[in-house]
Amino acid sequence: MSKSLSDGTSVDDVDRLADPDASTDAKTASDETSRQVPSSRRGAVRTWVGEHPRAALAGAVAFALLLAVGTAYLAREPQVPDGTVAVVGEQEISTTQLDRRVEALKALYGLEEPSGTEAQDGFRRDAAKSAVVAVLIEQAADERGIEVTDKEVDTILAKLIRERYPDGGQAAFVEALGIMGANEDQVRDELRQQAVVAALFDDVTSGVEVTDDQVRETYDDRRTELATPERRELLNIVVETKAEADTVLGLLRRGRPFAQVAQTYSIDSATRSEGGLLGMASRKDLEGAYGDAAFGAEKGGLFGPVKTDTGWHVGQVQKIVPATPVTFAEVEATLRSTLETEDALSKWRSFLEDLLADADVRYHADYLPDDPESLPADVEENTP
Template sequence: MTVVKVETTTSWSERLRGMDRRVLAAVVVVLVLAGSGTWWFLQRDNLPEGAAFQLGDEVVMADDVDRRIDALEALYGVQAPEKKSEKSDFLRDAAKSMAVQLMLQDEAKERGIVIAAKEIDDTLQTLIEQRYPDGGRTAFVAALGELGASEDQVRDEIGDQLLVSRLFDDVAGDVSIDEAELEAAFEDRKDELATPVRRNLRNIVVADRPSAEKVLRRLRAGESFTAVAKATSLDSSTRDKGGDLGALPADNLEDAYAKAAFTAPVGALFGPVQTESGWNVGRVDKELPAAPAKFAELREALRRTVLAEKSLKEWRTWLKDVIADHDVTYADAYLPDDPGAVPDIDQADVTEGK
């Protein structure tokens, strides 16, 4: 439970520092899994019963799509939604991504790109350690059994993703940027890259207003914020840190909470404030002034970001041509909403299990 907006927890400058082309290549794998477009042609009557789609001469059955989803669940926790309408969209996206994956396999083969078995082994081991930190391989094998999936399916999926990452590097890994272009990019973005006013906040979240008012009375009576937070807060991520939220700008907070937190004087308590997580009582510990973006400090991070953006643009242009060169026939139940779309960052929800 938190008052922080999930989608905007980092500043632009923080995002810059974490982005490079190798990371982007991994992101593109997610995009391919979650939202690549394919073309739909009208001759659907020729598909055999139980087919999801046909790519060229290859027919992919609905069971094949289901097995791939099982492998993704074992690896990443991807699950089809329970609601019928959402599940239908999920299956359409899954079929669409599988068609594009097959196209990319062909493209990789033409370029002589091969993934070694040891690289798949190493990647699988890393994923098992990350996804099943307590049970390890035993928990992984048990999960496969529950899903009716096999380790070979999972290995195939990993191989496909590594293949796409390698293909991305081959297609879009040679972009460059000169100093003039970098300086121009900074001028265009310097307002976004500036650090806004931030406040160091502490917070306690409880279930209802009477509980919040009781917390506020205890704090005003002189009890330690840290002690009251540990004893009463429902937010497990901050409770043991005395409710410390760290330094945050107003835009990173839910609106009602931000208004209260940024109008209260430094050192003052504020609340109760109702948010999606419950009823909150906070304290402003410190205010950090806004700071303009400095080219010298952000130069390398900005360079990596611009290179990543240029790589992605080149990849998308190439991928659009690949998609256009392939004939895909979808069964009605697997027809994507936007068959001709090239993946966007916003389309990554499927593989993140959202």
């Protein structure tokens, strides 16, 4: 039985999952039937996904790639014919379909292909890998009876146009597509695929529950990291050489006012006019050695010289705001949501691992990724 947005999923919910991809254009005409999306069960997951960057091709084209821990792409003989990127089971992904997908991503997310032969080659291989995963996900969605109707795609597209082109509307949208070398049909295909991913994710991760004991145990384990960290208000002077930094430090130790020294010697135009005021910062906000020195000094104490990429630094601790612990009541709801998200992602990863382990995928030699079983580097960095 197919499921529809009318049973509870809002357009906002589907739009938050607009970053990931769900499918490819390699479906036959008989596959272009209407599809409906099941209702959302994991609002917290949608929020988490919505916050992730869209610039990377792999992250934009496949929500599955963003979440998967491992992959199982199989590059096997016999050879894939020219004009075909890959074969997934009996389904082919043509070079034309891959080009259409990339054009749609450019239109939706401002994706830019890199320059240079080697970089472009890597880009195309990553695009092929993402397209393969999209096909596998759509096949799994079809098996589960997940469908997305044209009317539902209309609703999603209308919302996108309202948000991105509030002044020019449909006309501005069409004009922008022309400039980017895409058309509305390509964008609609991409949005449909994203909605299928959202639906499949909901279907796979339904029934995830977190107990009160789990929430309490997580609070006990993460109490330190949940607390508001210590922050320090810092003054800072940047010079070009260590000799200059030693001179600055000597003047400060002899009692010269920090603001006066900063205005005279600092090359940091952003803080020089403010007497070297860097502002409040936690340890994680500061670069390695500089942060160690700043948080190793006492209130009112001087620190440095410390070398960073911007020069040699001498600083002073103006104020210290101690770390603030949080109570269980303050974070209970957030922790529960976090654990539900983590459990849902774990269930989703297991599903993908099983799905990909059973996949029969063959790449054309020109599109075979360097490591077909690994995720692109930018996706690895954003995997929770």
